[in-house]
Each structure stands twice: as structure tokens, then as C-alpha cells.
Amino acid sequence: MNILVCVKQVPDTNEIKIDPVTNTLVREGVPSIVNPFDGYALEAAARIKDNAPDTRIVVLSMGPKQAEAALRDCLAIAADKAYLASDRAFGGSDTLATSYILSRAIAKVEELEGVKFDAIFCGKQAIDGDTAQVGPELAEQLHYPQVTYGLEASLASDGLHVLREAEDGNEVIGVQLPCLVTFTKPSFDPRFPTIKRKMAARKAQITSITAADLKNLDVTRAGLKGSPTNVKRTFVPPRKQAGVIVKEQTVEASAHRLYELLNKAHVI
Amino acid sequence: MESQSQDLWVFLETNEDGTAKNVGIELLSPGRHLAEKQGGKLVSIVIGYHTDAAVKEASAHGADKVIVVDGAEFQRYTTDAYVAALEYLLKKYAPTSMLIGATPNGRDMGPRLSSRLGTGLTADCTGLDIDEATGNILWTRPAFGGNLMAVIMCPNHRPQLGTVRPGVFKKPDAGPAKAEVVHEDFHVPADQIRTKLLKTIREAADELVDLEGADIIVSGGRGVGGPDGFNVIRDLADALGATVGASRAAVDEGWISHSHQVGQTGKTVSPKLYIACGISGAIQHLAGMSSSDVIVAINKDFDAPIFGVADYGFVGNLFELVPALTAEIKKAKG
Numbered sequence: 001m002n003i004l005v006c007v008k009q010v011p012d013t014n015e016i017k018i019d020p021v022t023n024t025l026v027r028e029g030v031p032s033i034v035n036p037f038d039g040y041a042l043e044a045a046a047r048i049k050d051n052a053p054d055t056r057i058v059v060l061s062m063g064p065k066q067a068e069a070a071l072r073d074c075l076a077i078a079a080d081k082a083y084l085a086s087d088r089a090f091g092g093s094d095t096l097a098t099s100y101i102l103s104r105a106i107a108k109v110e111e112l113e114g115v116k117f118d119a120i121f122c123g124k125q126a127i128d129g130d131t132a133q134v135g136p137e138l139a140e141q142l143h144y145p146q147v148t149y150g151l152e153a154s155l156a157s158d159g160l161h162v163l164r165e166a167e168d169g170n171e172v173i174g175v176q177l178p179c180l181v182t183f184t185k186p187s188f189d190p191r192f193p194t195i196k197r198k199m200a201a202r203k204a205q206i207t208s209i210t211a212a213d214l215k216n217l218d219v220t221r222a223g224l225k226g227s228p229t230n231v232k233r234t235f236v237p238p239r240k241q242a243g244v245i246v247k248e249q250t251v252e253a254s255a256h257r258l259y260e261l262l263n264k265a266h267v268i
Numbered sequence: 269m270e271s272q273s274q275d276l277w278v279f280l281e282t283n284e285d286g287t288a289k290n291v292g293i294e295l296l297s298p299g300r301h302l303a304e305k306q307g308g309k310l311v312s313i314v315i316g317y318h319t320d321a322a323v324k325e326a327s328a329h330g331a332d333k334v335i336v337v338d339g340a341e342f343q344r345y346t347t348d349a350y351v352a353a354l355e356y357l358l359k360k361y362a363p364t365s366m367l368i369g370a371t372p373n374g375r376d377m378g379p380r381l382s383s384r385l386g387t388g389l390t391a392d393c394t395g396l397d398i399d400e401a402t403g404n405i406l407w408t409r410p411a412f413g414g415n416l417m418a419v420i421m422c423p424n425h426r427p428q429l430g431t432v433r434p435g436v437f438k439k440p441d442a443g444p445a446k447a448e449v450v451h452e453d454f455h456v457p458a459d460q461i462r463t464k465l466l467k468t469i470r471e472a473a474d475e476l477v478d479l480e481g482a483d484i485i486v487s488g489g490r491g492v493g494g495p496d497g498f499n500v501i502r503d504l505a506d507a508l509g510a511t512v513g514a515s516r517a518a519v520d521e522g523w524i525s526h527s528h529q530v531g532q533t534g535k536t537v538s539p540k541l542y543i544a545c546g547i548s549g550a551i552q553h554l555a556g557m558s559s560s561d562v563i564v565a566i567n568k569d570f571d572a573p574i575f576g577v578a579d580y581g582f583v584g585n586l587f588e589l590v591p592a593l594t595a596e597i598k599k600a601k602g
Contacts, residue, residue, distance in 0.1 A: 148375070
């Protein structure tokens with residue numbers, strides 16, 4: 001089986017702080033990481049490979065040159081080969097333009113690899129944009145069926161069986177191949193890289209793909225100009241006025257006071 | 269696609285029994301505001317099976333018109349069937365914009381639909397308005413885990429699409445049902461639905477958690493210290509008739525199941541009362557609960573950001589205060 005995993009390099013949003021004076025995001029010193037949800041997609045592919053060792057896992061990222069670091073992390077964990085789609089013409093793309101470029105880049109990777117991917121795995125969403133749109137938008141560009149919120153996937157005679165998170169529990173969805181699956185956080189921890197794989201990943205060749213490499217790329221559908229949506233402005237959400245701190249002589253008295261306040265506010 | 273109408277559509281997702289999901293009714297509130305500014309009608313789009321109850325509810329809560337696609341293949345959501353139906357409707361009626369509830373299904377369907385139509389979609393919005401200068405919708409949404417808010421526009425493509433978080437807007441009041449109801453006879457052949465439900469694994473009844481519909485939520489975070497720490501949280505919730513919530517920290521530690529999680533990667537809630545116990549108030553958590561009417565913070569650390577959004581705070585040991593508050597409530601109820 002051939003699986004392509006799409007990954008994005010993102011700033012670790014857990015490390016982002018707000019400057020209390022300027023009320024803006026402090027990005028300096030914030031580490032770049034593989035989007036955690038993409039890590040779950042990679043783990044899902046690795047688990048398929050655990051059971052079917054002839055599976056090949058290819059990772060693809062779109063981003064600047066430094067996104068190679070994220071791809072090397074994926075090679076160290078489980079990927080067999082990595083590609084980076086990088087070009088100024090891709091910059092400023094919204095989710096729709098991104099999915100379009102990725103669909104053309106996948107065609108190029110398939111040509112270079114000499115295979116057609118049976119499945120495209122993506123993270124549910126990236127933790128910087130939080131849109132969860134690129135996966136389904138890409139599935140549509142490829143005309144593949146999609147399954148979102150996947151937890152685990154297994155190969156079956158009729159396609160993939162995907163355990164997915166539903167609103168009131170989990171469900172197993174059968175989907176025809178080729179397909180696209182997006183993954184969310186499973187109950188298990190993804191594997192760590194081995195030292196040996198880490199060393200190999202450091203030296204691995206990462207193939208770059210530019211706009212000129214993509215056949216039939218419609219540049220009016222890529223980058224800022226190819227994006228139907230644009231960001232008009234951004235702002236840091238306002239903080240609320242400080243509330244009332246309850247502090248009586250004893251805990252019981254504080255509890256009583258709090259009860260009175262909530263009762264007066266007609267919320268209990 | 270050429271826009272032929274100024275109508276504002278609200279997608280109304282249905283349950284398997286044909287009733288309406290709350291968010292599709294909630295969105296009639298901002299939908300009315302946008303429709304008036306756009307100078308068009310407010311149209312509810314109902315897709316499902318045996319949807320009479322949902323159609324009535326949309327009509328009673330203020331839709332001018334309800335367009336219905338009803339069929340057995342729509343009883344359970346599938347990407348292929350729902351996107352096909354909406355593609356058909358959107359091309360036929362060409363409304364200027366459509367709001368979709370940002371439920372798991374809405375967020376599966378929205379991007380697929382926008383990609384098929386080649387138009388813009390804004391994800392998981394928490395604010396909606398019209399740009400006076402251009403008449404475009406201003407979609408406000410959190411990014412970077414809620415650290416930053418972005419205002420998005422889709423100036424040159426129609427329809428403008430957006431998914432909107434459940435629980436952000438309140439349902440409009442119900443009145444007499446007076447919407448024009450249009451039934452569209454649209455069906456999707458079985459062989460065009462490429463996914464199949466093989467098995468459902470429902471959570472045990474005591475694990476079913478309705479955070480979005482709750483009036484009162486009592487949540488625990490890292491400060492509860494372990495799975496047993498949630499006992500005092502549950503006792504308070506029981507006394508108040510409240511639902512138990514949790515922060516990501518508590519869920520990640522495995523102290524309570526993910527279905528209780530409030531925040532960026534959990535549920536967005538806006539109850540009348542939210543009591544945060546031992547929750548520091550990471551941005552990700554605040555993003556999911558800061559629109560609650562009244563917020564109480566109970567935390568030993570006075571510098572915890574949760575106090576920044578709280579209406580009432582208590583600085584101290586939650587294992588002393590929470591049981592004392594439970595006792596007060598029980599006493600008052602007699």
C-alpha cells in the first residue's frame with residue numbers, strides 16, 4: 001500500500017504568550033514543530049505499515065525551506081521519503097488555494113514515485129490556523145471520498161476501515177480506495193523516533209517541488225491572488241474586567257457569600 | 269457563480285430522528301441580522317429524513333422560507349449525499365451566503381462544498397457582521413489557539429460560506445410559524461455514497477455529556493489532582509443539576525473522558541453559569557467558555573489567567589470551598 005501523509009510545520013501554540021504591554025503575540029523563541037494532528041496521521045500510516053511491511057509512507061509539506069526540519073522529524077519517526085513544495089507563488093494561499101496546490105503537488109509526487117497513492121492522510125487541522133478545511137478541500141480536488149476525525153485506520157479487502165470520533169461515541173466507517181482521511185488525537189501516544197532513524201533522517205535527501213515543476217498549474221488559483229478569502233484584520237481578544245474576589249473569614253463563610261452572589265445573579 | 273439573490277441561508281442539520289440540531293436554530297439569530305443588512309430573506313435549509321419537526325422549528329424561530337430535502341439517504345449524515353444536495357440547491361437558488369453550524373458534520377461538509385463550488389469558507393466563526401463599505405460578510409474567528417482573532421472576508425466569490433461555532437449565539441424567540449416551505453425532490457443514488465457505516469460504538473449512558481445544551485457547567489482542571497479529585501466536582505454538579513466539564517490538562521492526564529472537554533479541542537459552551545475549579549485558564553480553555561453568562565473561578569493561584577475572565581473568584585483550596593458550596597446549595601434546597 002502507498003500512503004501519502006500531508007504535514008505542516010507550525011509554531012507550538014502552547015508556547016505563544018501575549019505581551020501584556022503591547023497586547024500582541026510574542027512569537028520570538030516559539031519553537032516550530034510538526035503539527036501534532038499531522039503526527040497522528042503519520043502514526044496511523046505507521047500502524048498500517050506495522051501490519052503490512054511493504055507499505056510505503058511518503059510525506060509532503062508545503063511551506064518555506066525551513067519546513068524541511070518538520071519533514072526530517074517525520075522521516076525519523078516513520079516516513080520513507082519526503083517532498084517539500086516550496087515556491088513564492090504558493091505564499092499567501094488560503095485553505096482553498098493550498099488544497100489546490102497540494103492536489104497538483106501530489107500528482108507530481110506520484111509521477112516521481114511512479115505510483116498512485118491508495119490513501120492520503122492529513123491531520124484534522126493545524127494548530128496555528130485551526131481551520132480543519134484543507135483535508136476535505138483536498139479530497140474534493142482529488143475527487144476522493146473522505147473520512148474526517150479518524151483515530152485509527154486498518155486495511156481491509158474492501159478499502160480502509162476507519163475508527164472515527166463521532167458526536168456521541170465512536171464509529172467505524174468503511175471507505176473505498178483511493179481515499180483521504182483526516183486524523184485527530186487517538187487514545188494512544190504516537191511512537192518516538194529511534195536513534196538510527198534520526199541519524200538517517202538527518203542525511204536524507206528531501207526533494208523540492210516548485211511551481212515550475214507542477215504540470216497544468218493554474219497560477220490564478222494559487223497564492224494570495226488565487227485565494228477567495230483574505231484576512232481583513234487581526235486583533236488580540238479583549239480581556240474582561242476583573243471580577244469580585246470572595247474572601248471571608250472562613251471557607252464556609254466564603255462558600256455562603258458565593259452562594260448569595262450567584263443566587264442574586266439568578267444563575268442558580 | 270453569479271449571485272442572483274441577496275438571501276442569507278442557514279443550514280439546519282438534523283438528528284437521525286428528523287429533529288433540528290440546536291446550532292441550526294441558533295444561527296437564525298445572526299442570520300436575521302445579516303439578512304436584513306443584505307436586504308434578502310432568511311432561508312433555513314433542512315436536510316434529513318422525516319424532517320417535519322425541524323421544518324416547524326425553523327419556521328417558528330423566524331425563518332422567512334424553509335427549503336427541505338427529505339429522503340432516507342439523508343437520515344444519517346454522509347459527506348457525499350449532503351454535499352451533493354447542497355451543491356444542487358446552491359446552484360439552483362444562488363444565495364449570497366450560507367452559515368453552517370461548526371459541528372463535526374458541518375466541518376466535514378463545509379470545506380468539501382466550498383472546494384466543489386470554488387468559493388471561500390471561513391472556519392469556526394465566533395462573530396458575524398457586514399462590512400458597511402462593501403456589503404461583504406465579516407467573519408470573525410479565533411486562530412493560534414484563541415490567542416488571536418482574525419476577521420476574514422470573501423470579496424469576489426459567491427456564495428460566501430462560513431462555519432459558526434455552536435453555543436455562541438442564542439436561539440431567537442419562538443413565534444407563530446409563517447415561513448414559506450419549499451420541498452425539493454432531490455435524491456442521491458446509493459452508489460454515489462462512497463462511505464459506509466460499519467459499526468457504532470456508543471459511549472455508556474453515564475458517559476453521554478451534553479455540554480453545549482447545559483445551563484450550568486462545573487469544570488475541573490489540573491488542580492483537581494487526579495481522577496478521584498473529580499468526586500467533589502461531580503457532587504457540586506449533582507447539587508446544581510449541572511453538567512461536568514474539564515480542561516484539556518485533566519483530559520490529557522486521563523482523569524476524565526474527552527467528551528467532557530471544554531476548549532479549543534473540546535466543546536465551546538456558553539451556559540448561564542460556569543464554575544471553573546482548579547483550572548488555570550490557558551487560552552485554549554478560555555476560547556471554549558469565555559462567553560458564559562457568569563463565570564466563577566476557584567483556584568489556589570491568584571495569578572491564574574482564569575481570574576481575568578471570572579465574575580466571581582475564590583483564591584484557595586478547591587477541596588475546601590467546593591464541598592462547602594455544595595453544602596450551601598443542599599441546605600438552601602432543603
